[in-house]
Amino acid sequence: MIQTKYLIIGGGVAGTTAAETIRQNDSEGRIIIVSDEPYRFYSRIMLSKPNWFLGKIPFEKIYLKTPEFYAENKIELLTGKKAIKVFAREKTVALEDGETIIYEKLLLAIGGCARLLAAPGADKKGVYPVRTLDDGKNIIGAVKTAKQAVCVGGGFVSFEMADMLKQAGLEVTVLLREPYYWANLLDEEAGAMIEEVMTKAGTLIFKNEEVLEVLGGESVEAILTKSGKNIPCQIVIAGIGLFCPVDGLRLEGVETKRGIITDEYLETSAKDIWAAGDAAEFQDVILEERPQVGTWANAQAQGRTAGLSMTGKKTKFELLSSYATSGFGLKIAFIGDARPSPDKEIIKRGSKQGGALGRLFLKNNRLIGGILFNRTEELAPLSKLIVSKADLSQNKNNLADPNFDLKQLLESGK
Structure with missing residues (x-):
């Protein structure tokens, strides 16, 4: 039986970022990461990127942490180990190989499948x-x-x-x-x-x-x-x-739905258990809803937030979700809540013929999301407008004008 102060299930971006954050705030507490993969932390993003896939950069570039990183930060990485059951009341985790780990603080960063x-x-x-x-x-x-x-x-x-x-x-x-x-x-x-x-x-x-x-x-x-x-x-x-593999990890005493339910601090329904990354169904304080977000930036930020909270620095998770990609010469970005629904107004910005198109989503005259095609330079000002929760009822014509500089709305405070 193994005992540790901090136990992290999942060796991806959320789990590794949490471990690094914990070590920055607790220099001595034992940290164990349990990963069912046989590898140290690597970039899932690069798996579909041509530079790595086509050998334009070295294969090893996919690894984001060296073995020395774990040793220097006193982080124990147990690869090829699968957690199968969490006992929240007893504060133990059972592994598939029969081993049991006793923890003080637990992070569920199990990712998506x-x-x-x-x-x-x-x-x-x-x-x-x-x-x-x-x-x-x-x-x-x-x-x-x-x-x-x-x-x-x-x-x-x-x-x-x-x-x-x-x-x-x-x-x-x-x-x-x-x-x-x-x-x-x-x-x-x-x-x-x-x-x-x-x-x-x-x-x-x-x-x-x-x-x-x-x-x-x-x-x-x-x-x-x-x-x-x-x-x-x-x-x-x-x-x-x-999909979130909550069925593959029996969570006794931890509330789950589509994912693992957390509050705005990423704390679950069980004491001393947090969740971060793809599996977390968290309370979004910006959009005022409960989403599951499967992006790298979200997982990284949640790992940092959970790591702080696990060391006693209770921190609210506040990040506007976004994802950008490119392919076939087209740059695409999604930000915030960009799902069409009857209670949302959609403003079109630009056109296919013009080679740059945007779809902006408003609810109660407030910008809550957007989709951009070859307009990704507008991602930053749109993010700020969403976070500001500004009333844009008098600026809808400006939002629809593809030549209008959105930064002006920020400068005017409107």
Whole structure:
């Protein structure tokens, strides 16, 4: 049986940032990180970035912490260890190998898991999610001999991987279950803007389509779609979202729903237990809602907040969620609450024809979110406007004017 002051389940960005923050504020308390992966902290973001994937930068650059970092900061990293049960009352965590760890403070930074393709034949070699370093290694190996790839899904992973695979010289086909990318957030004009740049680059897109079966022997040879299309391929990328693995870790005494419920301090319903990162269903004090956010910046900031609170410096989590990506020459950014709903007003800024488009979301005359295409320089002023909670009822024409400098709204205090 192992005893520790601080126990962190998860060795990703939230867990590692928390451990580093704890050490900065407690020089002696024992810190243990339990990670079910066999690797030290690495960048999940780089898994779908061409520079790393195509060998333009050294493979080792994916590691963000050296072995010396853990030793110098007296952080014990237990790799290849899976936590299976948390006993909140007893303050113990059971590991799959039979070991038990007694803790004083616990952080649940368990991350998210990639949804796997649910179709006959999806277990064949060549069908990959894009979530772990092992996934990345497998895809890098497959790209060396593959000629054709299919990307399934209408979100970030599918979009970024389609771009990367095109740059690698493969023929790429995309299967979208919806009529365009991010169909729950965008309108037809924005969706057409993405389709235009992708098809211009030679990507084939099939909309309102799904995988019926993965064909081949031991390895994938083709995809059969629901409409009967037979698409030859040697690689299938499943970019169909994440889920929170709370069912895989039995949490006795910790409230969960879609994720692990926390307050604005990232504290759970159980004493001395915090949650951070993809798995945390937290109280957003800026947008006044309870989201789950699966972005790197969010996980990093939550790790820092949890680390401070675990050392007695109770800190409220305040960060406006955002995510930016690029592909096929298009820069895209999402910020705040950008989900269309009857109680929100949407202001269009720019146009597809002009090559730069924005969708701004207002609620009660207050800016709460936005989506930007080739307007990512406006991310900073929009963030400040959202956080300010300013009444923009007299400035809607300015918001709709693509030539209006949004910084003027900040300078005027309106």
